[in-house]
Amino acid sequence: MRNTTSFIMVALVGITAARAAFAGDSDQLLRGDYAFTQLNVCVATASGSLPPTFDRTTLQLVGDSRIETSQSEGVTRFDGNGNWTSSGRAMAFFLDQLTAGGFPVVPPGAGFSCAGTYSVNPDRSFSLEGSCETAAPPVLTFDPLALSGQVSIDRKTLIFFDVEPVIEEISVGGFVFAERICTAMATDVRLVPAN
Secondary structure, eight states: OHHHHHHHHHHHHHHHHHHHHHHHSGGGGSEEEEEEEEEEEEEEEOTTOOSOOBOTTTOOBOSOEEEEEEEEEEEEEEESSSEEEEEEEEEEEETTOOSTTOOOEEOOOSOEEEEEEEEEOTTSEEEEEEEEEESSSSOEEEEEEEEEEEEOTTSSEEEEEOSSOOOEEEEETTEEEEEEEEEEEEEEEESSOOO
């Protein structure tokens, strides 16, 4: 009985130490290159309108808006120290451009790049923040980007989702010409095994 009790105590101490070490260095759990696909559905400032589009407190519309959807693909790199970068391309559809002469489809162009920070929790959930910009002029900046997610046990898959609405500003040369609130779903698959 004494040996069993000692074994249990040693195991509990080992598990507690491992959890403490993980909690202090959990960003290392997310490291490597991941291929991603992402689908966004947004309420955005309508063509020909300017912000403000949303009330900052209630999110009620105070300006004209449109529904837009986009799908993007690319690669995200997590450095294991709380920093990430991403590059890819996207195609968008604007649902206020459906009459003759409109341009409802924006085909993939020169692409985009993003960067920011992330943090991983001991339960393998994580949060990600940052901003993105288009690769070709005129350079459009999208800020802030905020997503949450979950890392799979084998660290091969990431599932992203939104947990609360964030007003994202779209600007060119520092001039904010549009706002949007998006819901996003994304799946990332690891390309390069973490060391």
